[in-house]
Amino acid sequence: MNVTIVDIARKAGVSPSTVSRVLSGHPKISAATARKVKEIMEAMDYHPNVMAKSLVSKVTRTIGIVLPRPAEELFLNLFFSEVIRGVVTQATRSGYDLMLTTGSTEREEVDAVNRLVRGRRVDGLILLYSREGDPVIKLLKENNFPFVLIGRSEEHSDILTVDNNNVQAAYDVTRHFIAQGHTRIGFVSGPPDLTVSKDRLAGYRNALAEAGIAARPDWIVEGDFLQESGYRAMSFIMNVPDRPSAIVVMDDVVALGVLGGVTELGFKVPQDLALAGFNNIPMSELTSPPISSVDIGIYQLGYTASQTLLRAVKGEPVHQQRMLIPHRFIARESSIFKPPS
Structure with a gap:
């Protein structure tokens, strides 16, 4: 048989309304009474009917x-x-x-x-x-x-x-490549209707423009947030004329696909293609080579x-x-x- 508020009240020597006030955290209930009622609830393995309570209080928690x-x-x-x-x-x-x-x-x-x-x-x-x-x-x-x-x-x-600040984050990654002398820098984006994709693409473009480097459309590939997306992107990017020497990738999971695709095509990271992603997932440190990444918290x-x-x-x-x-x-x-x- 289920334990009810009435059972708790009888055991505690208080009214059912007092038990209800304890459950709702009513400020007029003394600490001693609240503690006593809660101890009895625990001893009797009482669990309040959340659905019934939410109908009254209009709060579902x-x-x-x-x-x-x-x-x-x-x-x-x-x-x-x-x-x-x-x-x-x-x-x-x-x-x-x-x-x-x-x-x-x-x-x-x-x-x-x-x-x-x-x-x-x-x-x-x-x-x-x-x-x-x-x-x-x-x-x-x-x-x-x-x-x-x-x-x-x-x-x-x-x-x-x-x-x-996704614009700044992508700018920072792109500047990292520019500082090492890269001038052919690609970008593997996410779904174009997502704001995060637009912001990171904007940061990438800002860094290139500041350095006087043209952003080539054939070095920018849209995809989704799956490993397969990065793998597919490499089958295209690594075959374009004057291919990129570095690439910014929207997400570390996608970067894992990029790494796999580059390796399968017979290229090496970072010698043939430098690579960096976002999110700093644990797997990024365990790959060969370990993947540079933006930790976004x-x-x-x-x-x-x-x-x-x-x-x-x-x-x-x-x-x-x-x-x-x-x-x-x-x-x-x-x-x-x-x-x-």
């Missing part, structure tokens, strides 16, 4: 994460598991559970988020991507629903965001997004609309090589 499409490919990239780890750590410490949602199409994605919002199944949402013209952001703003975007919005300056992105969302959900002040997580470039063997003059 659950936050949602909107995953980017396509979901079936999501966890092949360690960025997403690490950023979710950051979200989970902060949410759990604050007593919140997590719910994940996505869709295979834009319509499915909007419908899934709409169900969470209209049904009040979560108290707030974290979006793990930033996309141009995103209808999900429009939906959340129209409903005045708390959310935090991991990334930068080009259209909405009034929303809460947690991001890196993935865990901290998730942790800060979760922390910011919970403040917004509780009505606490959030002092910055846009929070920036610092980045640092870690040079390893894949990018440290001076080409012959």
Whole structure:
């Protein structure tokens, strides 16, 4: 038989309403009474009915994460598991559970988020991507629903965001190659509708322009965040006339594919192609050669997004609309090589 509030109240010698106040953290309940009731709850293995409680309080103590499409490919990239780890750590410490949602199409994605919002199944949402013209952001703003975007919005300056300075980060990587004498520098990008792809491409172009180096379209390849994308990019880039001697890659998982593709074609890194990526995943240090990478603080992105969302959900002040997580470039063997003059 399930233990009820009435059972707890009888055992503690208090009223059921007092037990309810203990569960809700009511300030008028003394510390001694709260401690006594909680000890009895634990001894009797009592678990409150969260659904029933949320109907009364209109608070679910659950936050949602909107995953980017396509979901079936999501966890092949360690960025997403690490950023979710950051979200989970902060949410759990604050007593919140997590719910994940996505869709295979834009319509499915909007419908899934709409169900969470209209049904009040979560108290707030974290979006793990930033996309141009995103209808999900429009939906959340129209409903005045708390959310935090991991990334930068080009259209909405009034929303809460947690991001890196991706323009500067890509600029730093490109300057690293230029400083070693490279003048033929390529770029393997991500999906073109993502803001992070645009920002990193802009940083790459800025560094080239500052150095008086032309950005050649045939040295820039668009793809996705999978290892296979980097592998495919190399079958094209390494066969263009006057091919690049160095390449900036949007993501370390893609860089692993680049490394595999270059090796299979009979070239060497960094002697024939210097290489650097983003995210500093653990695998980057274990490859041969180890891959240079920009550490963007993935865990901290998730942790800060979760922390910011919970403040917004509780009505606490959030002092910055846009929070920036610092980045640092870690040079390893894949990018440290001076080409012959």
